Structure formats: structure tokens, C-alpha cells
Amino acid sequence: MKKLVVLSGAGMSQESGLRTFRDMGGLWEEYDVMDVATPEAWQRNPELVNRFYNDRRKQLLDCEPNLGHQLLAGLQEDFDVQIITQNVDDLHERAGSRKVIHLHGELKKVRSSIDPELIFDLDGWELKLGAKCPKGSQLRPHIVWFGEAVPAMDEAVEITSQADIFVVIGTSLNVYPAAGLVHYTPSNCPVFIIDPERPALKVKGVTFIEEKAGAGMQKLIDLLANL
Structure with a gap:
């Protein structure tokens, strides 16, 4: 085969x-990539970054292949x-x-902020700030952000x-x-x-x-x- x-x-x-990111009408026209898709953005404004990915998950629930x-x-x-x-x-x-x-990365998964090997399925669309992994760190979107290794x-x-x-x-x-x-x-x-x-x-x-x-x-x- x-x-x-x-x-x-x-x-x-x-x-x-x-919605795509780069096309006309895409997400990068609405958001600055540096504000929602970098490790620095997560450190600077986790509320905005978290809301951005919660919105993406919520939209995904209404989509079909x-x-x-x-x-x-x-x-x-x-x-x-x-x-x-x-x-x-x-x-x-x-x-x-x-x-x-x-x-x-995967939108419906989250991971530890300190140990990228600790990855979890997210129940539902919402990741809440304050939700922590077993090691005690804040869970973050399981997304490879700009500036991170693939x-x-x-x-x-x-x-x-x-x-x-x-x-x-x-x-x-x-x-x-x-x-x-x-x-x-x-x-x-x-x-x-x-x-x-x-x-x-x-x-x-x-x-x-x-x-x-x-x-x-x-x-x-x-x-x-x-x-």
C-alpha cells in the first residue's frame, strides 16, 4: 500500500x-498576533490570550468536517x-x-505551563484561569506559539x-x-x-x-x- x-x-x-488567520477577514486582522499567540503575551495578559482560545474552541463545537x-x-x-x-x-x-x-498543537487540549509533557484533554470549550495541573502550574492552551519550538x-x-x-x-x-x-x-x-x-x-x-x-x-x- x-x-x-x-x-x-x-x-x-x-x-x-x-475562520483562517491570514486571509482577508482573518483573525490576524482582528487581533495582533503578538498579543494572543506568543509566550510573552501569555505572561503579559493571560486573560486576553485565554479568552481568544476559549472563543476558538467554542466556535469549533459548532463546526463539522x-x-x-x-x-x-x-x-x-x-x-x-x-x-x-x-x-x-x-x-x-x-x-x-x-x-x-x-x-x-491541539485546540481541545491544554498543558502545564512549566512541563510541556503534561498534556490533558479539556472537558468542554472553556479553560479557566486558576485551573492547575498536578504540578501546581496554571494550565495553558496546548498550542505552539510564535517563538516556540515545533x-x-x-x-x-x-x-x-x-x-x-x-x-x-x-x-x-x-x-x-x-x-x-x-x-x-x-x-x-x-x-x-x-x-x-x-x-x-x-x-x-x-x-x-x-x-x-x-x-x-x-x-x-x-x-x-x-x-
Whole structure:
């Protein structure tokens, strides 16, 4: 069974109703990234940071996996599908995808402020200030903030280097280190990029599918049938 590795970004979940960060009308137009997505912001104003992620969780509860998520999960019948996602939602898992690595953390989880290895599932959408881990530290969102290391990156590179097929869905390939994964694909590995706007990418052998996630996945399935 061929290994199909997928790198997904915000555009993957946009059709489910989740607001993206970078697009026009996105969250970064409403919030300064330095105020809600850095360790310094958490130290400076934990109330604002906590409210921002509580709002994101509350929105996620009203969202469902879209056609793109569902079609991707369906590919597991014919491929060994490994998803590497920049998204912090759980829509891949809810659609039925079994192998998912979250590069930037998970919205529905929280972790210790002093021990990043202590990670817990959050019951409901609200993390309250004052909620502490067993070691006595305040629980924080289980999110990789700007300026923090990406713990899952080494695993993602290893998986990408073993890909038979590599697919990028819904990401502009502007956020590093995740955007650099495409350069770790084997030399004979076909690369497909699904996005309404073609990213500026200098990689040979790329097939661009200029569609949103759902329509793009439908076209990808047709193309995979001919490989």
C-alpha cells in the first residue's frame, strides 16, 4: 500500500466555517498576533490570550468536517494515509482519519505551563484561569506559539521523506518550518497542491489543483486513480 502523506493548512477547515488567520477577514486582522499567540503575551495578559482560545474552541463545537476531510479519510481504504496538519482543530479525526500529527498543537487540549509533557484533554470549550495541573502550574492552551519550538517537526520530516505521494491542501506554504516539508519529499515522489491560489513554489514535478479543499480532493482522487 502506497504511503500518501498530506500537509494540511487553514484552507482545509475553512469550508467547515472556521475562520483562517491570514486571509482577508482573518483573525490576524482582528487581533495582533503578538498579543494572543506568543509566550510573552501569555505572561503579559493571560486573560486576553485565554479568552481568544476559549472563543476558538467554542466556535469549533459548532463546526463539522467538510467534504474535503471526508474524502481524505476515505482514501485510507486504498493508501497508507498520514496527515501532517498545521491546524489545531480536530476535524481530521472527526472525519475518521486515523494517523494525524498536529504540528502546532491541539485546540481541545491544554498543558502545564512549566512541563510541556503534561498534556490533558479539556472537558468542554472553556479553560479557566486558576485551573492547575498536578504540578501546581496554571494550565495553558496546548498550542505552539510564535517563538516556540515545533516538537513534532522531526517526526514530520521523517514521514515526509518516506512518502510515495505528497499532497498539500489549503496552505500558502508561507509558515515555516512546516512549509519546508515539501523539500524533504523523495526525488521521484509526485507532489499535488490543492489551493485556490497557487503558491510560489520552486519544486519540480508539482501538479497544482486550483480549487478549495472539497472540490480539490474530488479532482485529486481522479488523478490518483491514474498513478
